Amino acid sequence: MKLRDLLRIANRNLLRNKLRTFLTIMAIFVGAFTLVMTNALGDGMKDYVENQVKNREGANILFVRKKFETPNSGRKADEPIEYKEKTQDEAGNVVDPNSYSLDITQMESLKKDLPEIKTITPRFDIDGEYITLDGIKKYKLNLGMLSEGIKQKVEVGSTITGTGEIIIPLALGKTFSPDIKTLIGKDVTIAYEVGQSGEIKMMQLKIAGVATKGFMANGNCFVDADSAKRIYEDQHRNSDGFNKFWNFTFQLDTSNDKRIGEIKRKLDEKGFSAETFADQEKRTYDAIGILQIGLNFFAFIALLAASFGIINTLIVAVMERTKEIGLQKALGMGSEKIFLLFTLESILIGFWGAIVGVIGGIIVGTFANILTTAYLSSFEGYSLFSFRLFSIVWVILLVCVIAFLAGVLPAFKASRLNPIEALRYE
């Protein structure tokens, strides 16, 4: 028997009792719809994170800090932490094992064992006052730094390549000049406070680029590491913990995953935690993934309930069609064809339920996106629901598989019918 014929017969059988088929499909629809929406919600978040995170890159970059003593390393969360005596290293620096802050010389000494490290940049904590292009009109300045080796995506110009450079956000760039291209290479003046004194210091920087919108780059200006260092020293020279840092950025001479893995392992042995951009991304993705699995779980329950609907519908159909099945078998239709016919019917129910669910999901999701844009304006480029082809195909396939599984029992029952008993069936 040809598959096309079986499909046609399966379709006709479903149309026999339209209301019953419709109701069964509706049950599947609810499950499929939920699954589409929960997936789209997760994908929306992933899209957002992707856009934001991909704004910066650097395959040879490691973010390093001292490992925290985590509660799961054998200590209960509320247990008091034991004090460890301070020591001195070979260079005569005081090493405080109780603190998470480290000075640059301590970090530089890592290079001895790890020659792959090209540069080490501490994360300088800097504060800006204002920025001005023409010296007259001033804008409030949120200042950050771009560690050596990290590339910032730009609309025009380039990422920072030398010292005395700055990258400005797109909105600021457009305020400076409608044609942002003309800004590249121009000098801007930034102002920052020195210490707690209130004294203002200026610095001239060259605009290297105008940043593409993204998580960090939406409101911040970024300067190169050297300029950041100068500002940091001006601002913190007299404060406690001067030149002690929690976070460092390592630029490596390799972007080979295996070698980076090796370096991470060595750093781990020395008591450091090291993450690449990919690790950071993965961490966020994993969090979203877990959320998505949690949400999908509820959709699954809806689908499970719906699959009992399929089982029920088909078992009733087997009973109704006992004589017909008997005749089909008498005329030489094999058990496997009967089995196939019933599973095709259940897959068709699943398929149509999934299709309606997908269409419904996309309609509802698109409306929801339009309605929520106003509320989500602070998250630029974030839409609540994102419909990825992959997720949609995945949902349809999954629902079809679940429907198939639901169809197995009735199909098996039908295929096992004895033709003469089926023909005698009252």
Added chain:
Amino acid sequence: MLEAVNLYRTFTSDGVDYEVLKNVNLKINQGECVAIIGKSGSGKSTLMHLLACLDTPTLGRIMFEEQDVSILSEKERNLLRNEKFGFVFQQFFLNGRETVLENVLFPLRIRGMSQYKMIRAGMDALEAVDLKAKEDKKAKDLSGGEKQRVCIARALVGIPKVIFADEPTGNLDSNTGELIEKMLFDLNREKGITLIIVTHDSDLAKKCNRIIELKDGEIIKDKIKKGKKFEEAQKVDELTKTDSGQTSETSITS
């Protein structure tokens, strides 16, 4: 062509065995028109189902074209029924929502025949039962007699060697019944299709050229028409007891 050798069929219900067929031996030749008669419950349908490979005997063998069908696989038996046998039942078993033509084509769809050949065969079969004009009608809209004619067309469409008819006129009035009978006999005469009819109707039986009467699962009469009279057929029991009867016994013990 079709042979039953030491056939037994036992049904078990509620733990009790019912011997519905006991030591049935019979040999049907190509082109014969056989009526199986007997009281209700005598095992006529059971015998027909066994001969038609719809059921398997508890003991004994069915031979079709010198081939022991009990050793065939499920698939081969399906193929045999589909290609060599046609069926007409007392209840029509038509799919009312499908068209007349589609009902007739069903055995060929199972066979996986090409659309063009299938439709030609279907139209030929409908022509033979004089229903060509109603090919597009839904089967449920036909009269009882027309429905049975569709069934005959369906039995005929695959050009079978044997048509099994279980009380084909049981649900019809006598005039319509006679029309159906005539059609079946015509097929037997003109196309040489072997006809095996299970019936209560002694008038119908007398029109066949062989009558097999069952009583309590045993053949009590087997008469063949010679001219206008029926004569006792050669006892198959005696014929087979010497050879196949013993071989089947030895094959069980070995």
